[in-house]
Amino acid sequence: MSTQHTPSDDRRTRTESGNEPAWLLVTRREVVSRITDKSFLIGTVLMVAMLAGFIGFTAWQDGKTDSVTLGATPDAVAMATAVKDAAPEVDDSVKITLVDLDDEDAAKAALREDDIDAWLHPADDGWQLTSESSEQDSLTTVVQTVVRQTVLADNAAKVGTSVADLEAGTTVSTDFLRGDAEKASVAQAVGFVFVFLFYLSALIFGMQLASSVIEEKQSRIVEIIAAAIPLRQLLAGKVLGNTALAMIQLLIYLAVGLVGLSFTSYSSYVPALSGPAAWFIGFFLAGFVALACLWAVAGSLASRAEDLQTTSTPLTMLMLVMFFGGISLDGRGQVIASFIPPVSAVVMPKRILAGGVEWWEPLLALGLLAAFAAVTVMVGERLYRRALLQTGGRVSLRQAWSTAE
Incomplete structure (x- = not known):
């Protein structure tokens, strides 16, 4: 059953001063009681601190340079040097220091002593990057890219062509029917x-x-x-x-x-x-x-x-x-x-x-x-x-x- 609206209802919607609607009084009470509550303030500050901290960490990571040490035995010095020189073009956040090693035993000893982060050497089917116990992700990406480019250029020169001709038509780009892929x-x-x-x-x-x-x-x-x-x-x-x-x-x-x-x-x-x-x-x-x-x-x-x-x-x-x-x-x-x-x-x-x-x-x-x-x-x-x-x-x-x- 619905109630009939009466003039008393209008009077009840106002505060004693007669100028402020009752809903506004309740609204202000809700805002003031919560905005002065310690738990509300602490929660807001913590959330802002977490957000700022995450963004700050992201900015720090973006500007951080990953310094790695790459060891090379005599049979890999030329390739390792190419990797070191081309690294800034592949990933400008990776800085490579090259260490010359006498032989395989010296390379393994340097890895165990943490004198180098990884050792580059030839393998039966190409090249191998050996680390002590965990993969160096940023270094691995750079080495894979540079080695591929270098070997591909050498192979192309042997058959009288160029890398650009070999890679013609191999580019795959991405796009969306709706929206901007970038x-x-x-x-x-x-x-x-x-x-x-x-x-x-x-x-x-x-x-x-x-x-x-x-x-x-x-x-x-x-x-x-x-x-x-x-x-x-x-x-x-x-x-x-x-x-x-x-x-x-x-x-x-x-x-x-x-x-x-x-x-x-x-x-x-x-x-x-x-x-x-x-x-x-x-x-x-x-x-x-x-x-x-x-x-x-x-x-x-x-x-x-x-x-x-x-x-x-x-x-x-x-x-x-x-x-x-x-x-x-x-x-x-x-x-x-x-x-x-x-x-x-x-x-x-x-x-x-x-x-x-x-x-x-x-x-x-x-x-x-x-x-x-x-x-x-x-x-x-x-x-x-x-x-x-x-x-x-x-x-x-x-x-x-x-x-x-």
């Missing part, structure tokens, strides 16, 4: 970050929102609040407050990520990532509002903290579907999912990152997601109001929907 790997990595940030924020803030609803319900404080302001105002304030906090964190993480990326070898991608990041903020906002409202409903259906695991199970499963769908879908499945709310909140930003998306596709997907959020808020508001004041046990969705107000 930035595919970066788009994949950043897309995973988008999906992870959405999942992490929705889970953490959602659980905290549901827990606060249960605490107010279990302590009967909500009955006092309900006498002062309409429950829909309470719900709006809680959802908006947690959304504001999640947005603050998200903007901090994105700012740190983009600024940090500009100090790495991937700095050229920062301008191209700014647009998709802005789209992600829009999709994050619409998707988070919908899920936050559902988390509030999950809290209102429970009467004790122990009930939350049961009432939130469908929502947790939905979030897992969004997470794994966001990181694993590709091809036609990804295109279809990018228009289906709420999965589109994480899938469409990934498609925008990869490129090849028509201008109208993000607008349509965002419009559908916003419509889904609006419907979710309306349905969730009804369930929340009708379940919040029911005590004595867990409330089912059917009970909450059909209960008279």
